[in-house]
Amino acid sequence: MESSARADLARHIRWRRFAQGWSQERLAEMSGMHRTYISAIERGRVNPGLDTLERLAQALCVPISALLEAPAP
Amino acid sequence: MESSARADLARHIRWRRFAQGWSQERLAEMSGMHRTYISAIERGRVNPGLDTLERLAQALCVPISALLEAPAP
Numbered sequence: 322m323e324s325s326a327r328a329d330l331a332r333h334i335r336w337r338r339f340a341q342g343w344s345q346e347r348l349a350e351m352s353g354m355h356r357t358y359i360s361a362i363e364r365g366r367v368n369p370g371l372d373t374l375e376r377l378a379q380a381l382c383v384p385i386s387a388l389l390e391a392p393a394p
Numbered sequence: 395m396e397s398s399a400r401a402d403l404a405r406h407i408r409w410r411r412f413a414q415g416w417s418q419e420r421l422a423e424m425s426g427m428h429r430t431y432i433s434a435i436e437r438g439r440v441n442p443g444l445d446t447l448e449r450l451a452q453a454l455c456v457p458i459s460a461l462l463e464a465p466a467p
Binding site for chain 2: 324325326327329330368369370371372374375378384385386387389390391
């Protein structure tokens, strides 16, 4: 986990995915990505582009900004 | 301008940069990027990665999420 932004994204993606009751496979299918890429995002191992963030947000029905919020201090 | 996320980012970067009274050159210097890349972001021509968004947010002293908020409806 290299950056706090990657960590924040990973946490939000996982939480939102759980909230939908979705597996990584299901989120991959809904966002048009590969399951291994979803897994890598959830471990903070990749640097997703803005277009990818937008597809994930659309699949999860949330604003992109909601996927990047830092934890409350 | 291909995606609404790119358009939202472009608008926020430009506004925040103006608010600081910074040129594109100055933002480039503060974020460790090239001026032409800042220009391309402000025209929605590129797909910046999350690590790049984090560097821009740090340079502008705002949370990343603030750079991606959609306009109020």
